Amino acid sequence: MDMMTRIAALTADCLASTWPDAEGLPAAEEIRGLLAVPPDPNMGDYAFPVFRLAKALRMAPPKIAQTLADAWKDENIARVEAVNGYLNFFLNRLNFARETLNTVLLAGDQYGASDIGAGKTVCLDYSSINIAKRFSVGHLSTTMLGHSLKRIYDFLGYTTVGINHLGDWGTQFGKMLCAYKMWGNEADVEKGGVNELLRLYVKFHEEAEKDPSLDDQGRAWFKKIEDNDEEAMRLFSWFKELTLRDTAKVYDLLGVTFDSYAGESFYIDKMAPVIDDLRAKGLLTISEGASVVDLSEDDMPPCLILRSDGASLYHTRDLAAAIYRQNTYHFDKCLYVVAYQQDLHFRQLFRVLEKMGYEWAKNCVHVSFGMISFEGQALSTRKGNIIYLEDLLEQAIQKSLAIIEEKSPNLPNKEEVARQVGIGAVVYADLSNNRIKDIDFSWDRALNFDGETGPYVQYTHARCCSVLRKAAELSLPEADLSALEDDEAQALLRLLSRFPDVIREAADRYEPSMITRAVTDIAQAYNKFYYEHRILGDDLAATAARVALTRATRNVIKRGLWLVGIEAPERM
């Protein structure tokens, strides 16, 4: 239990025993929410404002605070002071240091892990790239948010299923096949990959302007895909393979993996029963020849299920996918990590599932996020401002390498570290703000070793590792933990003690940025501690204590970075 939860529980007890007959007193949980960390350490390590109790106790706040201060007792609290309606708690710093370090170091790399998710399954739909398109920066956030959430849920004991719901169905693939048959050849496509497919696709549109009959041919090719025609399927699978080969490089660089690549086409033969069910439940209506689910009662446009020519739509495939996932994985939660532009799509989807009578529809969550722009420029396919993720990552690695060459020319594995730092800079920039906020990516900001950045946190981790390497050469006596009673060490310990709560809250809110924030705060607190105190000093018992705190910090930063998908080099 962390210190705030504990103080809250003890305060609740104290209230109940001091005023056994009072009604409407806050429970421990509410008290926990009211506890604050005062900006000035002279006001205590934690403060509890008692104003909320005045009504229930019919007593003035200063009097309440004084009564509580007199009644409070706990070996972890050195003293409790009543000041202007606040109850200020001063920790027994020695006990706090001992307890925190024991907890963190005993747990090792499992500090913050939990089994609250045991027996529960979370499906995560993320990255979900489109076939025959290159992996652009537009798909970075879904990829990294999903990857991080998967790690967070794993660490909390859930069973997770990572799904890359490939965009591999639609009439555009008929046009692409048609274009390939007319102007493409195997060697060029093998060599050029997705770029060559895109070239053919663009050519198709240019030619179709002049000769509209091409569109009919495109449709005919799509019909062949729908009918499982041998040649069409062979080519289509090959295009898919090419795209996945292309994106595999990016996934490798980012360390991202999936448990399933079941995309839209996977559900084509699973839609009929869903459509029958919709019809049987009386949910389908015909509108201008199309079959739709009316959602006017919910103030939403109708959900399109079948076009007038009988073709399925994005929603139809997503309905089949959700039902398939429930039947296959029996998920307790299904997260869709998709940009906010698709808000309406998911609200409609979940509402239709609800109308079909699926109780579990309430466990489907759209984890939406904002847009990413680049050095102040919006990224847009239409305006031709596209940045390919592979290029961005390669550039980040090169830029990091240049910085490392300058800062630490003698580093043994510079290339490897440059990769970790370059990728870390990009991922950190992506996961450092509330996900719903739009992000502007800037090189200067992302690669600044002194700002709130990936490299800064990684550098602090490497600093801890360096301290530990040097300490390993000393023979240290038992630690004297009174060396950790100063403000800097205590601030750091406080952050470390809160880490398990942060992970749980990040999971509850689908917000990896809370972990990014926590590791940044820890890195800053460690550096402050590092500059104010000699870690490896003459007093060996004090040194042992500071080294133990360094080890705890190193463990937590490493785990925190891992949870957001960033590697932690030991030397930089």
Ligand code: ARG
């Ligand atoms: N492929 C879509 C896109 O790139 C995202 C798919 C999201 N997942 C889903 N089940 N609809 O926009």
